[in-house]
Amino acid sequence: NAGVTQTPKFQVLKTGQSMTLQCAQDMNHEYMSWYRQDPGMGLRLIHYSVGAGITDQGEVPNGYNVSRSTTEDFPLRLLSAAPSQTSVYFCASSPSDTSGGWITGELFFGEGSRLTVL
Amino acid sequence: AQSVTQPDIHITVSEGASLELRCNYSYGATPYLFWYVQSPGQGLQLLLKYFSGDTLVQGIKGFEAEFKRSQSSFNLRKPSVHWSDAAEYFCAVPRGFGNEKLTFGTGTRLTIIP
Numbered sequence: 001n002a003g004v005t006q007t008p009k010f011q012v013l014k015t016g017q018s019m020t021l022q023c024a025q026d027m028n029h030e031y032m033s034w035y036r037q038d039p040g041m042g043l044r045l046i047h048y049s050v051g052a053g054i055t056d057q058g059e060v061p062n063g064y065n066v067s068r069s070t071t072e073d074f075p076l077r078l079l080s081a082a083p084s085q086t087s088v089y090f091c092a093s094s095p096s097d098t099s100g101g102w103i104t105g106e107l108f109f110g111e112g113s114r115l116t117v118l
Numbered sequence: 119a120q121s122v123t124q125p126d127i128h129i130t131v132s133e134g135a136s137l138e139l140r141c142n143y144s145y146g147a148t149p150y151l152f153w154y155v156q157s158p159g160q161g162l163q164l165l166l167k168y169f170s171g172d173t174l175v176q177g178i179k180g181f182e183a184e185f186k187r188s189q190s191s192f193n194l195r196k197p198s199v200h201w202s203d204a205a206e207y208f209c210a211v212p213r214g215f216g217n218e219k220l221t222f223g224t225g226t227r228l229t230i231i232p
Contacts, residue, residue, distance in 0.1 A: 004161070031218065040127075042208060042222040043162075050218060058219060090161055094217070105150055105210075105217030109161030 002026050006091050006110035013081040013117045021076040021113050023091030031094040031103045032074040036060065036087040037112075043090065049074055050103065081117045089113045120145045122209045124223035132231050133201055139194040139226050141183075141209035150217060151192040152210040153183055156225075162208065168192060179203070204230045 007022045025032065033048035035058075045058030049068040063085060065077040074093075078085060092107040123142045131137055143149055150169050154162040166177025173185040183194045192209060206225045213219040 040224055042224040045219055048218055103217040105152060105212065105220055106164050106167060107162065107220065111161050
């Protein structure tokens with residue numbers, strides 16, 4: 001199984017450009033999320049989704065947009081890139097508990113996408 | 119909101135020595151707690167989790183963690199470290215009810231010396 005696949009792995013943008021980070025998972029997980037990782041700050045949640053057609057904001061949603069049209073895919077869109085969005089971005093998915101349906105919190109991460117905004 | 123604190127930014131231990139990484143949490147009720155590990159250039163991988171029950175939790179790669187409610191701690195331990203354990207370690211707790219929003223600590227970088 002591929003698990004969680006992110007593309008591209010590296011990207012350089014100019015301020016004001018837009019782009020989409022792709023994320024796909026083949027584990028049939030209902031829950032997917034996007035985090036950004038910055039030195040000394042750990043991981044911060046940008047957006048998440050608990051199923052197709054359902055998305056919600058995390059800690060740092062400004063400047064990012066998401067949609068969830070299928071269970072497998074959860075793209076992250078940067079609307080107008082800013083230098084403050086230079087970061088490493090991680091997509092993660094999580095299974096639901098088979099009995100209660102709640103999200104287990106056991107995140108499966110992709111390998112990350114390193115974005116530089118000039 | 120719930121939070122976690124990892125007081126140690128960087129720890130260096132000798133190969134074969136024991137290890138303890140600290141994690142303190144702020145949570146209104148009995149929390150779900152997680153430890154993740156990140157090898158250089160990789161995504162994070164779940165080491166272990168605490169949901170309820172036995173306060174000593176076993177994980178992968180020989181790691182264990184103990185939940186201590188009285189100290190609001192969930193420290194990660196390993197009796198004897200290997201060079202391959204060099205990585206960054208993150209503690210995490212849900213921000214609210216449910217596990218949809220995990221908040222991560224700032225991480226502890228572990229260096230192993232021969």
